[in-house]
Amino acid sequence: MNxxxxxxPAGDNATDQxxxxxxxxxxxxxxxxxxxxxxxxxxxxxxxxxxxxLADAMRSTAEAVRPCRICGNLDTTDPCRICxxxxxxxxxxxxxxGVADLxxxxxxxxxxxxxxxxxxxxxAISGVGPEDLRIEALLARVGAGEIGEVxxxxxxxxxxxxxxxxxHDRLRSSGVVVTRLAQGVPMGGALDVMDDGTLAAALKxxxxx
Amino acid sequence: MNxxxxxxPAGDNATDQxxxxxxxxxxxxxxxxxxxxxxxxxxxxxxxxxxxxLADAMRSTAEAVRPCRICGNLDTTDPCRICxxxxxxxxxxxxxxGVADLxxxxxxxxxxxxxxxxxxxxxAISGVGPEDLRIEALLARVGAGEIGEVxxxxxxxxxxxxxxxxxHDRLRSSGVVVTRLAQGVPMGGALDVMDDGTLAAALKxxxxx
Numbered sequence: 001m002n003x004x005x006x007x008x009p010a011g012d013n014a015t016d017q018x019x020x021x022x023x024x025x026x027x028x029x030x031x032x033x034x035x036x037x038x039x040x041x042x043x044x045x046x047x048x049x050x051x052x053x054l055a056d057a058m059r060s061t062a063e064a065v066r067p068c069r070i071c072g073n074l075d076t077t078d079p080c081r082i083c084x085x086x087x088x089x090x091x092x093x094x095x096x097x098g099v100a101d102l103x104x105x106x107x108x109x110x111x112x113x114x115x116x117x118x119x120x121x122x123x124a125i126s127g128v129g130p131e132d133l134r135i136e137a138l139l140a141r142v143g144a145g146e147i148g149e150v151x152x153x154x155x156x157x158x159x160x161x162x163x164x165x166x167x168h169d170r171l172r173s174s175g176v177v178v179t180r181l182a183q184g185v186p187m188g189g190a191l192d193v194m195d196d197g198t199l200a201a202a203l204k205x206x207x208x209x
Numbered sequence: 210m211n212x213x214x215x216x217x218p219a220g221d222n223a224t225d226q227x228x229x230x231x232x233x234x235x236x237x238x239x240x241x242x243x244x245x246x247x248x249x250x251x252x253x254x255x256x257x258x259x260x261x262x263l264a265d266a267m268r269s270t271a272e273a274v275r276p277c278r279i280c281g282n283l284d285t286t287d288p289c290r291i292c293x294x295x296x297x298x299x300x301x302x303x304x305x306x307g308v309a310d311l312x313x314x315x316x317x318x319x320x321x322x323x324x325x326x327x328x329x330x331x332x333a334i335s336g337v338g339p340e341d342l343r344i345e346a347l348l349a350r351v352g353a354g355e356i357g358e359v360x361x362x363x364x365x366x367x368x369x370x371x372x373x374x375x376x377h378d379r380l381r382s383s384g385v386v387v388t389r390l391a392q393g394v395p396m397g398g399a400l401d402v403m404d405d406g407t408l409a410a411a412l413k414x415x416x417x418x
Contacts, residue, residue: 017266017269017270017273017274017285018270018274018283020266020270021263021266021267021270024259024262024263024266025237025263027259028234028240028248028251028252028259029244029247029248029251030239030240030244030247030248031237031239031240031248035238035239037309037312038238038239038309039237039238039239039240041283041307041308041309042237042238043237043267043270043271044270044271044274044283044308047270047271047272047274048271050233050236050237051267051268051270051271052267052268052271053233054230054233054234054264054267055263055264055265055267055268055271056264056268057226057229057230057233058230058252058260058261058263058264058267059260059261059264059265059268060226061226061227061229061230061252061253061256061260062252062253062256062257062260062261062264063256064226065226065227065253065256074227074250074253076226098250099250099253100246100247100250103246
């Protein structure tokens, strides 16, 4: 423990608590030591306004939210509300890398079927193999026979494409229809700032006007 | 409340809790909606690792830390450990804008006297007048007669300089020595990237080599 590094008064036990708060805040993504100090000061200036509500929200959420045993989504119920919803299409399964992608698709309200969270993508560099992802669980769900289409909504990166290829191979024998998200110019995207790969993909996948 | 804005699954009561967590995280300085979502996901992936310790640290800090009635520092005791420390010089008072500045000086271990936190600087644009700052409390401390020197460690900005001038005027009748931090080229600073004001101040305050 090195208090001066985290910005509390140096060498004074009195502020170990503040130092610890700053150290923990600094572990949040996007936070550095400096912004953690600023955040701690803002919290300390009005504890009732943000610090206590946030503490309570974190504690209650930590106790209430867990991964869905079926799809891997995070929810206060297990199985999650998407998996148990009677209004979702039971025969279309959308495979995503992580819960953040699931949330993004739900925000866009474009997918009315079910999800399967892989928990990552294959990566030779990071040493992520098939056994590290929820692939067997996916094959088991598809093997149960109620799924008609698997949509691979994986990131448009090399690792995402590798993972999509791998899953396509593994799903081939199941007879299920496997599709991917279209690639092209994003909404509002100006052509002159697009990378070559996007332009090539958009041109190749061109459609009648 | 607009859940899609904060990134939870849209229109689903199940995740109101996560939405609320994200909304609160987004209020931290330096956090936007997007980074609050990422932070929430990181917290949710391993609640025991960071979320519960952080919740506990915030709750216990909120309950334990309060402003020192003498200097305005934040500490678990009131008066704070600096004000009550017998090893600090009781006759040198360093005036700072905020607690963050006090912490910075303590980290540097350069000031062995006491502090006085103003809680801001005078600002015509932001409508901050003398009555909004802890100036009367400063004059009362100096008036008690034990202080020999007041160091104005205020920011090197227009508002900081205005505040320093104002405090110097108000302290004149007390007979106390009033000093300011030196201005000049910072340690490691290359001359060709310094602004004109810094170069002018450094040249004006030049000293024998």
